[in-house]
Amino acid sequence: MITPQHQKLSDRIQKERDCKRSSARVYSSNLHRIHREFLPDTKYSQDLKWLKSNSGRLLTKLKKIDNLNTQRNLLAAALVGFDLLKQTASREPYVEQIAVLNERQKNQDTSERTPKQQAKFVNWNKIIKLRRLLTRTVRLGKYYTRKKLSKQEFQTLQQNLVLHLYTEIPPVRNDWSTIVFMTSSEWDELSTEQKKASNILVMGRGAYHVYWADYKTVKKHGVIQQVIPRPLMSLLKKHIKFLKRHFPENDHLLLNTTGTPMSRNGLTKFLQRLFYRHFRTKTSTSALRSIFLSHKFDRKLLDEQASVAKAMHHTTEVARQFYVKKK
Structure with a gap:
């Protein structure tokens, strides 16, 4: 969850760039990182005055970042800052550097994993074995029928669900953390605007559908309807029944141990803890998507x-x- 320290800046970015809230948060977070790591001798403020007179020395420092994606992301955040400051002259060298990075990346052999990617890699079959282990733990412990679970048992319950969500169907980004569930009759009562504003799991009598309306590339692809396969539908049915019994006021699919809705960032940390415990890797959804496609296609x-x-x-x-x- 974004801190009040970045709230006003996120609001301003979202308004002036007409971008998604999640994108605005990433930009504001990266701008704060730029200040913290590269311009700590200036006083931070959300009006970005600290960025105004330091574009030259900042660019020199950013060029020294080895990771191309990290450097590009911070350069892009700086460009957003210059746009907010109306500093057109400061943009050009940053745009040129991004072009240099794009050319370098184009010439790289992308078929091989980078050391960073290799550190997060887990064989797909091992992930499926872990899913089976968690399924067996939940089944033998009768987690879904017990009146009370410990925090660790609830975590195991969710770990099992999350692994099913990311292995039984093609893995999306962190968007499962935003899913709310409702019946088909409740879905029918929503306005068109409401249907286009959120990611919703609709529980029909014969089938479950997910309507993806809040994700990174929604402007390009629009709202996507996805049919949930029977095995996953069966698990979701049990899990939602459990949630309704233990968290009657809640309609979010994934929760923190406190019972509050899980955030996108929270899901990243949740997965990293799970994979680190079993494989000593900090695997997140991005790595999972790469692992899935590498397993699926030659x-x-x-x-x-x-x-x-x-x-x-x-x-x-x-x-x-x-x-x-x-x-």
């Missing part, structure tokens, strides 16, 4: 598809849509 085949498509003067998407047929 990288050499994907590279070959791209190479063939280029030689045929079209894209892989055109090849799939118009040329490749079932054998």
Whole structure:
């Protein structure tokens, strides 16, 4: 949850850039990080005056960051700051540096994991084994039917659910932390605006659906309806029944140990603690998404598809849509 120290800045960024609240929070958090790590000799304020006269020396320091993604993210945050300050002249060298980073990344061999990615990697089959272990623990402990659970048992219950959410269907980012659940009749009563504002799990009699309306690329893809497969639906049904019994005023799917809704950042830490305990890796949703796709698809085949498509003067998407047929 964002602190009051960043609240006004997040509000301002969201208003002036017309971006999602989560994006505004990331920008404000990165701007605070820029001040804390690179300009600590200046006095922090949300009006960003400390950034105004330090663009040159800040850029020099940011260029020394080895991790390309980290450097790019902080450069982008600085650009947002310059936009708020109306400092057009300060933007150009930052834009040029981002272009340099993009070119460097384009020339890198992205088929190999970086040391940072390797440190978070866990074999997919081991993750499935952990899911089975947690499922067995929950079943043998009769967690869903007991009147009272300890904090650790409740954590195990949620760990089991989260692993199912991120392995039984293609893993999304941290958006499961924002899911609220409701019946199909409650869904029907919502206005169009309400349906487009939140991520909602709709519990129908014959099927469960998730309506993804609050995620990173929603402006490009719009609201996505996803059908929940039967095995996952069965688990969700038990879990929501448990939540209604123990947290009757709550409609959020994932909770902290205090019973309050879990945040996106909270889900990251939740997963990292789970994976560190079992595998000594700090694996988060981003790493899980990479692990899933690496397990699902052969990288050499994907590279070959791209190479063939280029030689045929079209894209892989055109090849799939118009040329490749079932054998």
